[in-house]
Amino acid sequence: xxxxxxxxxxxxxxDWKAPAGDGQMLIWPESAELxxxxxxxxxxxxxxxxxxxxxxxxxxxxxxxxxxxxHEIDDQPLIATGHQSELYHPGVWVxxxxxxxxxxxxxxxxxxxxxxxxxxxHLHVRWPGQSMPITDDPAxxxxxxxxxxxxxxxxxxxxxxxxxxxxxxxxxxxxxLFAYLDALKSRLATATTLSSLITDAQRDLDENLGLTxxxxxxxxxxxxxxxxxxxxxxLSRPDAFASAYNGALAEYRARTGTRSTxxxxxxxxxxxxxxxxxxxxxxxxxxxxxxxxxxxxxxGKWLLxxxxxxxxxxxxxxxxxxxxxRFGAFLDRTNHRLAPRALTLTLFLRxxxxxxxxxxxxxxxxxxxxxxxxxxxxxxxxxxxxxTTGTLYFPAAIGRDRVCMPCLLQEGHRLKHxxxxxxxxxxxxxxxxxxxxxxxxxxxxxxxxxxxxEALAQSPDVARWERKLVDAAARAQxxxxxxxxxxxxxAQSRERLMTMIEKYRExxxx
Numbered sequence: 001x002x003x004x005x006x007x008x009x010x011x012x013x014x015d016w017k018a019p020a021g022d023g024q025m026l027i028w029p030e031s032a033e034l035x036x037x038x039x040x041x042x043x044x045x046x047x048x049x050x051x052x053x054x055x056x057x058x059x060x061x062x063x064x065x066x067x068x069x070x071h072e073i074d075d076q077p078l079i080a081t082g083h084q085s086e087l088y089h090p091g092v093w094v095x096x097x098x099x100x101x102x103x104x105x106x107x108x109x110x111x112x113x114x115x116x117x118x119x120x121x122h123l124h125v126r127w128p129g130q131s132m133p134i135t136d137d138p139a140x141x142x143x144x145x146x147x148x149x150x151x152x153x154x155x156x157x158x159x160x161x162x163x164x165x166x167x168x169x170x171x172x173x174x175x176x177l178f179a180y181l182d183a184l185k186s187r188l189a190t191a192t193t194l195s196s197l198i199t200d201a202q203r204d205l206d207e208n209l210g211l212t213x214x215x216x217x218x219x220x221x222x223x224x225x226x227x228x229x230x231x232x233x234x235l236s237r238p239d240a241f242a243s244a245y246n247g248a249l250a251e252y253r254a255r256t257g258t259r260s261t262x263x264x265x266x267x268x269x270x271x272x273x274x275x276x277x278x279x280x281x282x283x284x285x286x287x288x289x290x291x292x293x294x295x296x297x298x299x300g301k302w303l304l305x306x307x308x309x310x311x312x313x314x315x316x317x318x319x320x321x322x323x324x325x326r327f328g329a330f331l332d333r334t335n336h337r338l339a340p341r342a343l344t345l346t347l348f349l350r351x352x353x354x355x356x357x358x359x360x361x362x363x364x365x366x367x368x369x370x371x372x373x374x375x376x377x378x379x380x381x382x383x384x385x386x387x388t389t390g391t392l393y394f395p396a397a398i399g400r401d402r403v404c405m406p407c408l409l410q411e412g413h414r415l416k417h418x419x420x421x422x423x424x425x426x427x428x429x430x431x432x433x434x435x436x437x438x439x440x441x442x443x444x445x446x447x448x449x450x451x452x453x454e455a456l457a458q459s460p461d462v463a464r465w466e467r468k469l470v471d472a473a474a475r476a477q478x479x480x481x482x483x484x485x486x487x488x489x490x491a492q493s494r495e496r497l498m499t500m501i502e503k504y505r506e507x508x509x510x
Contacts, residue, residue, distance in 0.1 A: 011384070013368055016361045018091060018389050018485065022398055023499065025094060025390035028364075031507045034386050035105050038356035041383040042077055045355065051380050054233040056320035058351065058380075065226030065352040069111065069216055077108030080354035082218070082345065085114040085146050085195035086122035087134060090392035090500070093489040095358045097501055098388045100211040101508035102356065110213035112203070113349065116147035116195035117218055117280070117339040123149075123194075125160055125177070127491055128394065128481045130167060132160050135194050144289045145282065145339070147219050149194035157184050173395055173493045180205050180490040205490060209497055218345070222337055228328050229320035230348050231279065231338050236314035236323075238275040238294050238302055241377055242268040245278065248372035264366050265343060269293070275302075278344040282337040283307070289339075310334050343370055350374075350383055357385045390500055392492055397482040403472045412465050419455045419462065424448070 014028050029037065051058040063074055071078055079102050081095040099110035120143050124131045133140055135152040143149050161181045168175060183201035191197035196217055203215040221227055234241045246267045252258065261267065269276040274293040281292040281304075294302040297313060304312045312330045315323070331337060340348060342363075347370050350357045359367060364387035371382035420427070427448040434441035456462050489497070 011371060011382070013364075014387075016364055016387055016389075018361060019391045022391055022393045023496075023503075025500065025503055026361075026388060027098065027504075027507060028387040031101075031105075031510070034102060034356070035508070037384040037386070038077055038079065038102065038106055038108075042075075042355040044381070045351070045383055046074065048380060051378060053352075053378070054229045054236070054318065054320040054323050056229065058378075061226055061229060061320055062352050065224065068224040068226055069221065069353070070214070071109060071111075077103070077106040077355045078111060078353065079103050079106070079108055079356045079358065080111040080113060080349060081358040082113035082115055082349065084118045084121065085116045085199050085217075086120075087125060087198065087488040087490075088122065089486040090489045090492065090497075091389040091485055092360060094388055094390040094500060094504070095360060096206055096211060096213055097390075097504045098358055098386070099213050100206075100501075101504045102358075103212070105508045108355070111354070112199075112213050112215050113218055113221075113345075114195060114199040114215055115218045115345065116193065116199075117145050117222070117282070117337075118342075119144065120146040120149060122486070125164070126481075126484075126487055127164070127167070127171075127175075128396065128478065130163065132163060134160070134198065137194065144287055145280075147193055147195050147217075148287055151188060151191040151194050151197045152184075154185065154188055157181060157188070171396060175491050176205060176208075176494055176497060177488070177490040179208055183208075209494070209501060211501065219337075219339075222339060223328060225321060225324040225328070226352055227340075227348060228324035228338075230352060231340075232314060232318075232320070232323040232327050234279075234344075235277055235294055235304065236302060236316040238277055239270070241278075242270050242275050244373050244377035246270070247376060248369045251372055252369050264369060265341075278341050280339040280341065281306075282339055283335070284337055285335045292338075306334055306336065308334075342366065346370055347373065350385065351378070351380075355383070357383075359385055359387050360389050361387060363387075391485060392489070392496060392500065394482040394484070394487055394491060395493065395496065397479075400479075400482070402479050402483060403476045405472060405476055408465075408469055408472050412462075412469065415459075415462055415465055416452075416456060419459055420448075420452055423451070427451070 016026060016028060019026055027034070045062060046059055048058050053061055066074070066078060079099050081099055083092050083095070096112055099112065103110040120140060123134050123140060125134055135149055136156040137150040137152070139149055161178065164177055180201055183204035184197060187197055187200055199215050199217065203213065206213065249265070249267055252264065268278060274295050276291060276293045279292060280289045282289045292304060294304050294314070297303050301316070302314045304314070312327065343366055346357065346363065346367055350370065351374065364385065367385055374380050374382040427444065431441055431444045431448065434444060
């Protein structure tokens with residue numbers, strides 16, 4: 001325990017910020033330390049025989065969980081990241097770039113876990129002046145999770161391509177979007193869901209750029225014995241887990257000065273008669289989901305009750321394999337699925353699958369909470385994670401200064417207040433000389449306002465400023481789009497993406 005406490009206390013988190021400059025990147029910790037920490041994580045996690053999940057050694061469950069996704073070589077480092085299955089921006093894409101560089105340096109394997117169990121978002125192909133949904137499935141606005149969405153029709157993909165080719169000529173470069181759309185078209189015939197289609201097409205695009213990683217959907221993994229054993233462990237000890245979870249959130253808020261009880265995520269609700277769990281319970285028959293709670297039984301166990309009245313009782317004394325089999329059979333029989341929320345998913349992946357997990361800035365902040373849960377609930381020093389992000393603006397933004405609307409509004413404020421010049425000082429003096437509330441004071445004040453309006457209407461300086469304000473507002477709207485860091489990374493040219501890839505490769509080569 002002393003070794004665990006000492007190791008956990010060594011972690012010092014940085015105040016990560018996304019780079020403001022185009023082409024800049026952030027890697028934390030620096031690459032050599034990241035590689036060393038990955039090897040240390042692997043050694044640490046494979047040797048924690050005393051740590052148990054659902055009465056089974058963690059090392060044993062890790063081997064099973066890794067084998068379930070096709071990683072059979074126990075001593076080969078596994079570097080992973082995860083993100084919603086969506087059209088993500090360059091700041092997210094560089095996580096896959098780091099995966100490639102780190103895996104090659106470590107002679108390891110890289111995995112991208114595509115989360116198809118979250119609410120659909122960022123599923124529009126956008127560029128200045130245009131936004132088109134990547135699928136013509138009308139459920140894009142109503143689906144409870146992205147894995148429910150259907151692939152686009154071939155006609156819809158062709159429409160996106162035709163519109164992009166017609167409008168992209170104005171930007172004077174060839175985006176990787178057309179290679180991405182080619183990848184979509186080549187996979188349409190065999191695609192079963194939109195999530196799997198866009199994930200596979202993004203992997204194809206990355207391979208086109210010389211990157212290597214395995215793309216794995218999260219939803220099939222939720223039926224594996226490793227995940228079910230992990231979930232059973234949490235659900236059979238909900239009071240202890242909720243205490244660690246809520247305590248970790250309280251510690252994070254106190255340390256970072258976070259006042260909102262909703263950030264970085266809300267506490268689990270704890271009541272004497274029920275405890276909220278950190279999962280979604282998905283009804284696969286009707287496509288609806290709830291935040292499930294479990295309820296105490298008279299013999300000290302915990303019960304999950306479905307809407308239709310079906311019940312499942314969690315026995316904390318079962319070993320992991322039997323627990324997973326029983327719970328999996330119950331979910332199959334009732335056509336339900338237990339899906340982890342974001343923090344719970346990374347908790348599972350970091351403990352039971354990955355030797356190094358790559359986060360963006362937001363995920364890195366959230367996983368400071370995960371570190372605390374690993375320490376307090378599982379009695380383990382948390383494996384170290386890493387953080388990366390990068391900035392690539394839309395190419396039209398390069399060399400362009402952004403409009404400063406506050407500066408312009410301040411300029412107008414000064415102009416309007418100075419429009420009467422010395423006359424304003426005279427009028428204010430005359431107004432001040434009259435008794436408060438008197439009709440003379442009111443008359444002078446209204447007269448000053450009338451003179452000011454007339455002066456504003458006749459001032460050439462004000463007229464020039466108003467024209468400049470109209471032009472600036474239009475340009476600010478354009479700036480909002482072309483300086484948007486969240487445009488799909490395939491909107492970039494091959495040359496710009498390759499330049500970013502080379503920067504990461506240099507970082508791991510040095």
